[in-house]
Amino acid sequence: xxxxxxxxxxxxxxxxxxxxxxxDRAFGAEQITVADxxxxxxxAIRRAFYDPFEQATGIKVVxxxxxxxxxxxxxxxxxxxxxxxxxCMVTPAHVAALSRPRDYLDPLNIAPAAAANxxxxxxxxxxxxxxxxxxxxxxxxxxxxxxxxRSWKDFWDVQKFPGRRALYRGVNGTIEEALxxxxxxxxxxxxxxxxxxxxxxxxxxxxxxxxWTSGAQNTQLLQSGEVDMSDTWGARAFAxxxxxxPVKMVWSEGLYNTDGxxxxxxxxxxxxxxxxxxxxxxxxQQAVYCNMVANGPTNTRTFEILSPQRAAVLPTxxxxxxxxxxxxxxxWAANRVRVVERxxxxxxx
Amino acid sequence: xxxxxxxxxxxxxxxxxxxxxxxxxxxxxxxLLSVSLExxxxxxxxxxxxxxxxxxxxxxxxxxxxxxxxxxxxxxCLVLGYPLAYWLARLPKRRQRLVSLLVLLPFWTxxxxxxxxxxxxxxxxxAVSGVLDWLGIAEPGSLLFNxxxxxxxxxxxxxxxxxxxMLSVMGQIDNRLVLAAGTLGATRVEAFxxxxxxxxxxxxxxxxxxxxxxxLGYFITPAxxxxxxxxxxxxxxxxxxxxMDNWIFAxxxxxxxIGAALLSCLxxxxxxxxxxxxxxxxxxxxxRSPVRRFGLWLLARLxxxxxxxxxxxxxxxxxxxxxxxxxxxxxxxxAVLVLPILALFPMxxxxxxxxxxxPPGFSLRWFxxxxxxxxxxxxxxxxxxxxxxxAVVTLCIATLAGFGLARSGSRLTGxxxxxxxxxxxxxxxxxxxxxxxxxxQLGLVATDLGIMxxxxxxxxxxxxVILLATLKGYDWRLDQxxxxxxxxxxxxxxxxxxxxxxxxxxxxxxxxxxxxxEELTVALFIGGGLRSTLPKQxxxxxxxxxxxxxxxxxxxxxxxxxxxxxxxxxLRPKD
Numbered sequence: 001x002x003x004x005x006x007x008x009x010x011x012x013x014x015x016x017x018x019x020x021x022x023x024d025r026a027f028g029a030e031q032i033t034v035a036d037x038x039x040x041x042x043x044a045i046r047r048a049f050y051d052p053f054e055q056a057t058g059i060k061v062v063x064x065x066x067x068x069x070x071x072x073x074x075x076x077x078x079x080x081x082x083x084x085x086x087x088c089m090v091t092p093a094h095v096a097a098l099s100r101p102r103d104y105l106d107p108l109n110i111a112p113a114a115a116a117n118x119x120x121x122x123x124x125x126x127x128x129x130x131x132x133x134x135x136x137x138x139x140x141x142x143x144x145x146x147x148x149x150r151s152w153k154d155f156w157d158v159q160k161f162p163g164r165r166a167l168y169r170g171v172n173g174t175i176e177e178a179l180x181x182x183x184x185x186x187x188x189x190x191x192x193x194x195x196x197x198x199x200x201x202x203x204x205x206x207x208x209x210x211x212w213t214s215g216a217q218n219t220q221l222l223q224s225g226e227v228d229m230s231d232t233w234g235a236r237a238f239a240x241x242x243x244x245x246p247v248k249m250v251w252s253e254g255l256y257n258t259d260g261x262x263x264x265x266x267x268x269x270x271x272x273x274x275x276x277x278x279x280x281x282x283x284x285q286q287a288v289y290c291n292m293v294a295n296g297p298t299n300t301r302t303f304e305i306l307s308p309q310r311a312a313v314l315p316t317x318x319x320x321x322x323x324x325x326x327x328x329x330x331x332w333a334a335n336r337v338r339v340v341e342r343x344x345x346x347x348x349x
Numbered sequence: 350x351x352x353x354x355x356x357x358x359x360x361x362x363x364x365x366x367x368x369x370x371x372x373x374x375x376x377x378x379x380x381l382l383s384v385s386l387e388x389x390x391x392x393x394x395x396x397x398x399x400x401x402x403x404x405x406x407x408x409x410x411x412x413x414x415x416x417x418x419x420x421x422x423x424x425x426c427l428v429l430g431y432p433l434a435y436w437l438a439r440l441p442k443r444r445q446r447l448v449s450l451l452v453l454l455p456f457w458t459x460x461x462x463x464x465x466x467x468x469x470x471x472x473x474x475x476a477v478s479g480v481l482d483w484l485g486i487a488e489p490g491s492l493l494f495n496x497x498x499x500x501x502x503x504x505x506x507x508x509x510x511x512x513x514x515m516l517s518v519m520g521q522i523d524n525r526l527v528l529a530a531g532t533l534g535a536t537r538v539e540a541f542x543x544x545x546x547x548x549x550x551x552x553x554x555x556x557x558x559x560x561x562x563x564x565l566g567y568f569i570t571p572a573x574x575x576x577x578x579x580x581x582x583x584x585x586x587x588x589x590x591x592x593m594d595n596w597i598f599a600x601x602x603x604x605x606x607i608g609a610a611l612l613s614c615l616x617x618x619x620x621x622x623x624x625x626x627x628x629x630x631x632x633x634x635x636x637r638s639p640v641r642r643f644g645l646w647l648l649a650r651l652x653x654x655x656x657x658x659x660x661x662x663x664x665x666x667x668x669x670x671x672x673x674x675x676x677x678x679x680x681x682x683x684a685v686l687v688l689p690i691l692a693l694f695p696m697x698x699x700x701x702x703x704x705x706x707x708p709p710g711f712s713l714r715w716f717x718x719x720x721x722x723x724x725x726x727x728x729x730x731x732x733x734x735x736x737x738x739x740a741v742v743t744l745c746i747a748t749l750a751g752f753g754l755a756r757s758g759s760r761l762t763g764x765x766x767x768x769x770x771x772x773x774x775x776x777x778x779x780x781x782x783x784x785x786x787x788x789x790q791l792g793l794v795a796t797d798l799g800i801m802x803x804x805x806x807x808x809x810x811x812x813x814v815i816l817l818a819t820l821k822g823y824d825w826r827l828d829q830x831x832x833x834x835x836x837x838x839x840x841x842x843x844x845x846x847x848x849x850x851x852x853x854x855x856x857x858x859x860x861x862x863x864x865x866x867e868e869l870t871v872a873l874f875i876g877g878g879l880r881s882t883l884p885k886q887x888x889x890x891x892x893x894x895x896x897x898x899x900x901x902x903x904x905x906x907x908x909x910x911x912x913x914x915x916x917x918x919x920l921r922p923k924d
Contacts, residue, residue, distance in 0.1 A: 035878060038889040064878025065889040072591050073874070076782070080789030084877040097594070164473070169577070170592075210494055213572050216891055220465075223703050226472045226493075243702040340593055344585075347577045348407045 031060040032086040032273045035073075037259070038065030039216065040239060041131070044292035045089075048285045053276055061276065068214060071097050078104045078264050086273040087261045093172075095127045095262055096333030106263040106270050110278050118281065122258065122298040129260035130280045131289065132296035134234035134315035134324055135173040136254030142246040143228045151253045152181035155229060156200070158207050163228030165204070166221050169211035171336070171343045173255055174201070176327075177231055180253055186325035194339055198346060211347070222247050234315050238294035251320045257327040258298065290314060362753025363765050366746040366809065370768055374806050377783035378775055382607075385600035398601035408585070412605065415582040418500065418571075419564035425504040426511040426560045427553060429682060434512045434552070436679040438519035443918075449516070450914050451683050454690050456509045456863050457910050459887050462903045464573045466689040467502055468493065469696065469704050476692075476706050499575040503564055508686060510563070510860065511556040514815050517853045518552025519545075521822040535652075538659045542652030547645070548822070554621035555818035558614065559811060562773045565610055582606045586776050603779045610774040614767055690907060697900040704897060715901040725886060725902055732866055732883035735797060739804040739865035743812050744858050746805070751816035752842070756825065766817075773810040780806060781874040788875060795877040803871035808864040812857035819853025 036045050042065060050061040064085065066073060071094055077084055090098070098104040105126040115123045122129035137155050139148040143163055149155045155165070155177070168174050176189050178200040184193070210227055212218045215236045221227050223240035232249070240247045261277045263270055279285070286297040287305040296316030297303070303311055311317050315324060388395035402408045433452070437445050455463065471477050471492040478492060492498060522545060530540035568583030582602060589599035620640060663669065692706055697715055699708030719725050750769060754762055772780065784803050785794065793799035823846065831841035847854065872882040881889075883902065890899045 033879065042889075062879070064881075066878065067591065067873070069591050072594060072782075073877075075594075076785055076874075077877070080786055080794070082785075082789045082794040082877075084795045084879055169572075211577055214891065217468075217573065220468060220703065224469065224472055224705065225474050226468075239702075337593060337595075344588065345405065345407045348411065348580055 030058070030272060031062060032269050032276060033062045033064060033084060034261075034273070034276070035064050035066040035070060035085045035088040037068075037089055041235065041293045041295070044289050047292060048289035049276075049280050052285060052288075053279050056279070057275065059272055059276070070094065074098060074264060075104055078266060081266065083264060083267040083269070085264060086267045086269045087263055087277060089259050090127070090262050091257055091259055092124075092127065092129075092329035093257075093327070093332050093336070095124070096329055097336075098262070099126070100333070104265050106265045106267065108261075108263065108277055109274055110281075114278055114281060117283070117299050117301045119298050119300060122260070127260050127262050128277050128280065129258035129298045130286060131259040131293075132256055132298060132314075132316050133259065134251075134254055134256045134320070135177075135231060135327075136234065136237075136324075137177075137229060137250040138222055138232040138237040138240075138247055139229040139250070140222070140225055140227075140246055141248045142225070148248055148250070149229060150250060152177050153183070155231075156181040156204050158204075161229070164209045164226070165207055166210040166212050166218070166227040166230035167204075167208050168218075168231055169213050169347070171339050172327075173231060174343070175339060176255055176325075178204075186253060186255075186323065189325055190328040190331050192331065192335070192339075194335075194342070198342070201346065235294045238313065252323045254324050255327050256296075256315050256321065256324045257329075259295075260298075358757050358759045359753045360757035360759045360761060360765065363750035363769075366750040366769060366813075367765065369746060370771065370806065370809070373784065373787070373802055374772055374775070374780065375768070377787045378779060381596075381779060381783040381786070382600045382604050384596050385598075385604050387597055389597055398597045399605070401598065402601050402605060408602070411580055411582060411585055412609070414578075414580065415565060415606070416609065418496075418503070418567075418579065418581060419561050421500050422503045422507060422564040423557050423561040425500060426507050427557055429504065430508050430511040430515060430556065431553065432675060433679050433682050434515035434519055435549075436675045437512070437516055438522075446918060448679075448683070449513070450911065451687055452509050452512050453859070453863075454907065454911070455505065455686050457866075457907050458690055458693065458903045459867060459884050460506050460569060461869075461884070461887050461891050462693070462899060463506060463689050464502060464570055465704060465891065466692055466696070466900075467498070467574060469706050470689065470692055471498065493574055494576050496575070496579055499571050499579045502570050502574050503567055505686065505689075506570070507560045507563060508682075510811070511560050513856050513860070514556035514559055514818060515549065515552035517815055517819050517856045518555070518822055519549050520852045521819065521849075522548045536656045536660070538656040539652040542648050542655065547648055550621065551818045551821045554617065555814045558617050558770075559773075559814055561613065561617075562610055562770065562810075565606065566773070566776055583776055583778075587778050590778055590782070600779075603776050606776060607771075607774050611767060611771075614770055614774070615763075618763060618766060693900050693904055693907070697897055697904045699897050702896065704900060715897040716905070718896075718898050719901045719905060722898075724881065725898065728881040728883045728886040729902065729906065731797065731880065735801050735804060735882060736862045736865040738801050739808055740858050740862035742801070742805045743808040743861035744854070747809055747812040747816055747857060747861070748854065751813060751820050752846070755817060755820040755823070769813045770810045772806045777807070777868075777870040778874075781870045784871065785874050794875060795879040796875075797880055799875045800872055800880060800882065801865075803875050804865035804868050807868050807871060808861040811864055812861040815857045815860060816850075816853050819850050819856075823850055 034050070036042050042063065046063055050063055053059065054061055066085075066088060070088055070090060074085075074088055074090075074094075075098070076082075095105065107125050108123075108128060110123060110128065119129075137149060137152065141148060144161065149157070149161050154161055167177075175192055175194065175197045178197040179189055179192060180186060181204075182196060182200040210221060210230075212221060212230065215233055218230060218232050218236045219239045221230055222232065222237060223243060223245045225245075234249070237247055237249050241249075261280065263273055263277070267273065281299055283297070283299045283301040283305055286299050286302040289295070290297050290302065290306060291310055294313055294315075296314040297306075306314075312319065315321060385398050386394055386396070388397065437448055437452070440448060469475055473493075475492075526544050526548070527540045530544045531537070535543065565581075566583050567581055568587055571579040571581045572584055586599050586602050586606070589595045589602065593599075662671075695708050696704050696706055698711055698713065699705060699715070700710035700712035701708060747769075750765070754765060781803065784799075784806075788794045788799045793802070827845050827849070828841050831845045836844065867884060868882075869884040869888055872880075872885045873888065876882060876885055878885075883906070887899045887902065890896060
């Protein structure tokens with residue numbers, strides 16, 4: 001009995017040895033947990049980043065889904081030192097909220113050489129952007145044909161473009177859209193003239209039939225024809241278009257923003273997760289991602305891999321990005337609380 | 350009486366529940382809410398958050414909104430549910446169980462999925478609009494995003510609870526009392542109002558309380574189906590926590606909601622004496638209280654009024670007594686209850702990438718996706734497991750407490766009653782976050798045990814109120830009779846009380862299971878995404894991508910549960 005056990009144990013050890021002693025392969029038990037946004041992008045992230053990283057390094061990646069605004073969960077797990085996540089998908093605005101007044105983020109320590117081909121601004125000491133998404137208008141082409149709204153001014157014009165409208169029930173994008181409707185050029189948006197935006201929002205308020213709250217709802221509204229036009233996040237409208245719904249996106253005027261990875265301060269697996277985040281710079285992996293979800297890459301070399309047809313529908317294509325302005329997360333970090341309060345009061349009164 | 354012979358007040362039976370709730374609810378929540386009295390800058394004592402809540406008209410409006418909508422939902426549930434429960438109570442037992450199964454069917458489907466089903470069915474291009482359009486009474490698109498849609502959906506999801514809470518009391522009413530009233534000269538209508546209706550009041554009161562308190566906490570339905578005018582407190586509190594990270598103001602709003610809800614509970618208790626010593630067939634409490642005298646007077650007037658109306662109508666229509674009306678009504682209400690669930694079936698077998706009704710084509714791919722996904726299957730199994738464990742623990746705690754409270758003569762019953770209702774009153778996000786901090790110290794974050802404890806906290810009020818209403822109708826003299834025949838307490842509980850209150854016990858157990866099966870917020874925070882339950886999995890899907898997989902998952906659950914119930918029914922000895 002003992003002998004048998006010892007023999008089995010030896011055999012197992014012999015089998016395990018190559019796994020343990022291969023330099024680049026880690027222990028089988030090594031594992032990191034990464035929180036992403038789930039849904040269709042979540043599937044794409046697994047295919048493009050988690051699975052290939054597991055194969056390359058032997059480090060298992062558990063993907064979990066976080067809330068649309070993960071900052072509270074993020075702070076909770078750092079404050080209570082319960083590191084159920086080792087990395088989290090966040091925007092620069094989240095990073096700003098998580099950096100001040102208390103710093104909740106660990107540095108990424110990515111060498112400048114590894115980041116050589118990244119679009120400027122896509123790597124900060126504690127955040128790596130990998131997914132560029134747009135906020136624009138979209139409309140039903142079965143309602144308007146080829147003559148749909150072409151700008152936010154048109155979106156606000158209820159005489160020329162009658163129909164049911166939806167807007168995002170939050171400040172992100174909505175304030176900028178109102179200013180563009182009032183004639184502010186995309187490049188002159190910041191600092192935002194909040195008073196002017198609310199005056200413009202007053203004009204459209206009673207014409208908004210639905211205030212949507214989640215990306216899925218936005219897709220559903222456009223796909224089912226519940227509304228004739230809405231503001232939208234690029235991949236959301238594209239999901240409706242992909243399914244064959246007569247939906248068109250208005251690229252001529254809008255915003256873009258970037259999702260990326262950050263590390264909760266103090267996680268014991270910080271070094272493992274840093275390797276994962278650096279892995280997400282690879283253009284091959286970004287190309288897999290951009291082929292599945294209509295978001296843009298941050299590594300310029302990804303365009304050498306993507307087909308021209310695919311690159312053309314992404315917000316990062318030269319044709320599309322012309323009309324888009326970057327969201328100024330520094331301005332938002334400084335003014336967010338004030339504007340959200342005012343927006344909520346305005347919406348309910 | 351010697352000291353040894355002195356018995357403790359039966360209220361001690363509530364002790365396990367009290368300890369559980371003190372540890373896992375009251376202490377962590379009070380700690381969390383105490384920040385509402387802090388100054389944002391100095392951390393010192395301040396009432397600024399409360400001043401803001403009362404000072405800004407918007408928040409006063411949201412609070413008023415919340416209460417008005419909860420009252421509207423309660424009224425709809427009671428008015429629509431009472432005749433249905435009455436019809437069910439008079440059906441033969443076997444048929445009653447099968448029809449109850451239909452009433453409960455919508456409860457097995459997550460509120461999220463039902464909300465999306467309403468979006469599809471009642472939408473501008475939806476099936477209902479299509480029918481209305483065809484009938485020529487349509488104003489397309491106006492069905493959604495208004496007060497009516499929200500109240501309808503909330504009533505739809507709370508109605509089964511109201512019906513079961515009333516049914517568990519109605520089932521105990523001795524029908525011979527109604528017959529006796531007849532021999533004393535009452536018409537059938539009078540006998541109903543003056544005897545049956547009065548005896549069913551504890552059920553009405555408990556159903557009303559559960560629906561009202563439950564409705565106060567809604568936040569997903571008004572967000573998805575309402576306009577900004579339907580904003581409720583739950584939404585504002587979540588916004589303050591999740592978007593604004595403003596714990597001080599969120600805690601102040603939560604404390605106000607809790608305070609107002611506690612007041613309503615006290616009022617309910619004062620009016621209907623839910624926590625009082627056994628009423629029903631036992632001794633009535635304070636027969637001369639003015640409220641009670643007014644109630645009896647009102648019932649007498651209603652009885653004679655409706656009696657005359659019924660006689661008049663019967664004479665006019667030549668003896669026609671509308672006996673078919675009640676079953677027809679019952680069937681119609683059940684049809685509306687089951688409608689979105691039936692609509693899920695074609696939506697799940699769709700070939701489209703999206704939820705649509707009617708579906709463009711037939712396909713099994715969403716079921717294939719569901720069964721092939723270890724995440725979905727694991728979440729479903731975990732939900733069943735946690736639900737079953739929650740039901741057992743909850744039932745133990747609530748039964749002990751219910752028996753203790755129903756038999757106690759202590760002055761503390763009112764306070765204990767409120768504490769047991771508290772989990773329903775505290776907004777679930779506050780419970781979830783408070784438990785997260787506690788569990789982080791205990792190492793229970795992202796464990797099934799942690800979720801189960803959170804769900805038990807959540808399930809206790811429903812089970813407790815249903816049991817209490819049932820026990821109120823229980824004749825304690827039967828226990829005394831058993832004792833004179835030599836039975837000890839345990840024996841008289843097992844052989845007398847338990848069989849007689851079985852209906853309430855089963856209903857409480859089922860609802861404890863269901864409340865866990867449906868719970869989202871605790872699962873979201875405590876599970877942390879690593880221990881996904883079914884509602885959490887559905888939520889992930891709903892937030893980013895509404896694929897028919899979530900409908901397929903719901904269909905699988907509905908089919909499995911229905912099959913289990915039918916199996917149990919088939920195996921049950923004939924009665």
